[in-house]
Amino acid sequence: MIKLYYATHTCALASHIALEEAAAEYETVRISFANEEQRKPEYLAINPKGRVPAMVTDKGILTETPAMLAFIAQSFPQAKLAPLDDPFLFAEVQAFNSYLCSTVHVAHAHRMRGHRWVDDPAAIAEMKRKVPESVGACFDLIERKMLRGPWVMGDIYTICDPYLFTLAQWMEGDGVDPSRFPKVSDHRSRMSERATVRKAIAEESA
């Protein structure tokens, strides 16, 4: 059975929702960032990066949200979470998720995880100051050029949707006004009504 290691309010929620959408048999294990469990030897044996998410499968351990989402889509093809038979459409899905991972999430991370890239406290404060602008620019591009609607890829619901929803949840905390982005906001509210999303959030909030 799949075991998903997650922490609350992290990008692990995307894979959690995708497992629900896939009707996968899985269990979750919560890692406490407050207790720094992600840096303890027990967890580093699972994920030496000391980050979440990590997913233990029958074949081994996976990390990195875009890879985990693609794995879920390919392992549960009946759930139709990606256009698996068309390399171009599948690549479009992956390109969207890669942008979320390497640009949107990274812009956001400069608010809370600036120590990854700088030591000086004044420089960390300067990083935090620009987060509303840099994260806002990402959502502006998503709104204008990437989100086709009603779902990210248009009429088909894919593994892009839980991932966008997860990162869009961070907008207010990042000082970005969601009302600037009506398509993203509409996507977010439709996502939050899905039973799969409610179930994943309820479990993580319990």
Add this chain to the structure above:
Amino acid sequence: MIKLYYATHTCALASHIALEEAAAEYETVRISFANEEQRKPEYLAINPKGRVPAMVTDKGILTETPAMLAFIAQSFPQAKLAPLDDPFLFAEVQAFNSYLCSTVHVAHAHRMRGHRWVDDPAAIAEMKRKVPESVGACFDLIERKMLRGPWVMGDIYTICDPYLFTLAQWMEGDGVDPSRFPKVSDHRSRMSERATVRKAIAEESA
């Protein structure tokens, strides 16, 4: 025919090498960062992110290196550039490439592209100062935990290999001593002997 937009000394080299490995029919278009061509309307019509690489295919335009590499592997299956028939092994390939994209490349980008995340010149200087440490920590993890050898995934050559090679080329510029990482250095020297790699580099250097 595939058209690859690249700039010299960028991660576009990974896709360029992969196209060579796939024996794909393709052409390349060089974008000059010195002339800021990536921000001109002609290029923004191709890639609104204003970044390289971008790849024009018969079906549309793709961006994001991990997605482009997976597309090349899936579009030219006879080149056997990824374990396409095994969702777990394919996810391992993708997880490695996602780490390069979202963590290694991002750590490196704090040397030259700090303005993405901060405005203050002193903070940009502080970012540059930590790059040898943060990039070095990434290669330390790759050396100890990720690179199986002789290729990234072990005995099979995959789309992970040109991508690792491309980012490892930046180590000296980032102030990281390659001799700390014998497996990565061995991988790099074996990669640089491949005819496909020589051809791609020669074309970009011409």
